[in-house]
Amino acid sequence: RKPLSPVSAAMDAASSLMGGPSSADAPTDGEHRMGTTIVGVCYAGGVVLAADSRTSTGMYVANRASDKISQLTDNVYVCRSGSAADTQVISDYVRYFLHQHTIQLGQPATVKVASNLVRLLAYQNKSMLQAGMIVGGWDKYEGGQIYSVPLGGTILRQPFAIGGSGSSYLYGLMDHEWKEGMTQEEAEKFVVKVVSLAIARDGASGGVVRTVTINEEGVKRSFHPGDKLPLWHEEMEPQNSLLDILAAGSSDAMVQ
């Protein structure tokens, strides 16, 4: 049997379905995928982007603290979901084009232009790519904006957007809880809550919650460690060992 090592898992180029039906043992040699939950919301004055941090290769978590929010320009960031390699390459190309564009224009690129470049790459190469991205940022003409660029290469401007496998659990919640014109603090708390809810239910999402807030003043990156996230219905409190349960006093070890 092949020795399991993170290096060999990472180097293996064979692709497998995202967290899909596993043959025999848990597959650990798949293409790097970001199961993911990604979220982008507009608030009064800017946008907040948030993502989980789990990168999986099959059943193995290749990186439990990855950064899925990448910078395109000073004022535009993108949340990446789907194939890790595909989204990295798209981000790299768009960063390169935007850099040249900014120089020629003599001023920061607009969020719309950044999103359009992402979707041109996504649409024109749709047969080869698996990338769902959410582009968010601030510019002086339109303020904070969120653009969704899902799998086929559509581009859609929305007041909020969700993506990745964990987003399935968030549609009803967002429909119910979303409100226009939140403050920065409200928006940041909201996205952390929302991503942690998805992490609780989606096996392909986990780790920490990273957020990026972009407004007129600039960009602020934030980090919410996994053990500080709120726990939801039926989740257990983290415990150190079985001995703690026993020490708690019940003589029957099967009763907590």
Added chain:
Amino acid sequence: MSSIGTGYDLSVTTFSPDGRVFQVEYAGKAVDNSGTIVGIKCKDGIVLGVEKLITSKMILAGSNRRLHSVHRNSGLAVAGLAADGRQVVSRAKSEAANYEKVYGEPMPVKELADRVASYVHLCTLYWWLRPFGCGVILGGYDRDGPQLYMIEPSGLSYKYFGAALGKGRQAAKT
């Protein structure tokens, strides 16, 4: 003030001893001797005007266009050789359309002026091309308001409040 090139004016890739490229200057003469065009930048827009040249009474009205629209938000007035002008306009149109296709927003006027100027200048760099015998005044309205640019056959491009080219430019400028 005209001076004789005498040998240094045979090719656009030859400098004279006093640092002039005569072919480009002669192209400018073609513009100077043509019908006048004028452009003015106003608070809320641009006004472009061209002198109507009637070369023959047999020509149908409206077929001697020297004022062209480039895109939804920009237009070009041409002085000098009309046929050369059509090429410049055609290039401007395709640049503007292509920009919008790639970047998803209307082309800023400054960018368009840059591209047109680069294209005109390009034709002064190679011996197998000749410079454009036309100057253009480009007016446009983008996110940063109305802007006016003038591009000369040398490829020089500046932003203006008011600009004029052609025979009557001195009179227009006073």
